[in-house]
Amino acid sequence: RKEVEQDPGPFNVPEGATVAFNCTYSNSASQSFFWYRQDCRKEPKLLMSVYSSGNEDGRFTAQLNRASQYISLLIRDSKLSDSATYLCVVNDGGSYIPTFGRGTSLIVHP
Amino acid sequence: GAVVSQHPSWVICKSGTSVKIECRSLDFQATTMFWYRQFPKQSLMLMATSNEGSKATYEQGVEKDKFLINHASLTLSTLTVTSAHPEDSSFYICSARWPSGGGDLLEQFFGPGTRLTVL
Numbered sequence: 001r002k003e004v005e006q007d008p009g010p011f012n013v014p015e016g017a018t019v020a021f022n023c024t025y026s027n028s029a030s031q032s033f034f035w036y037r038q039d040c041r042k043e044p045k046l047l048m049s050v051y052s053s054g055n056e057d058g059r060f061t062a063q064l065n066r067a068s069q070y071i072s073l074l075i076r077d078s079k080l081s082d083s084a085t086y087l088c089v090v091n092d093g094g095s096y097i098p099t100f101g102r103g104t105s106l107i108v109h110p
Numbered sequence: 111g112a113v114v115s116q117h118p119s120w121v122i123c124k125s126g127t128s129v130k131i132e133c134r135s136l137d138f139q140a141t142t143m144f145w146y147r148q149f150p151k152q153s154l155m156l157m158a159t160s161n162e163g164s165k166a167t168y169e170q171g172v173e174k175d176k177f178l179i180n181h182a183s184l185t186l187s188t189l190t191v192t193s194a195h196p197e198d199s200s201f202y203i204c205s206a207r208w209p210s211g212g213g214d215l216l217e218q219f220f221g222p223g224t225r226l227t228v229l
Contacts, residue, residue, distance in 0.1 A: 043203050043220040098218060102153040
């Protein structure tokens with residue numbers, strides 16, 4: 001299985017900060033990309049799909065760079081409730097089998 | 111997002127018994143469902159891909175005779191952990207993939223997970 005790499009963190013930031021996560025993938029044939037959020041002892045929940053042109057949803061912005069094979073997630077004006085683990089997911093081209101990164105832990109403190 | 115249910119949410123059993131976990135897509139039909147396992151402080155590990163009407167595809171290192179998967183309908187997949195042992199204790203999560211019509215991105219939606227403890 002092709003690799004999906006994330007910096008595990010933790011990223012420890014104050015409320016209101018802007019924080020960015022990167023995720024690299026090794027399979028150049030990958031077709032679709034997502035960011036999920038997982039709270040402790042809970043299931044992952046879809047945060048955003050990542051479109052080729054980049055997309056924004058409120059305080060969250062996702063970008064895809066196919067040439068360098070990475071996706072990014074930017075969180076602006078961090079809230080305490082943003083504290084969670086953020087998982088990068090890449091679907092292999094063809095089989096569309098999802099591959100998860102190990103996740104990046106974010107801790108937002110007052 | 112779409113709703114996926116999982117039952118039971120937790121189970122405690124004795125070593126040697128079998129445990130069945132159900133995963134249902136409640137408001138859409140899922141031809142593909144996935145089963146994951148997650149140990150504490152570790153990432154999700156894909157165990158198998160469950161396809162309606164055909165045999166599951168297991169990831170390397172996952173014993174298909176121990177983890178029986180049945181995708182009986184477009185809304186139900188079951189995972190049976192046979193002859194469970196303490197090392198099988200984990201958080202088991204299923205997901206269902208949104209139907210692929212229209213060239214969309216094939217998002218997954220996760221069930222709430224089943225926490226299995228084998229004594």
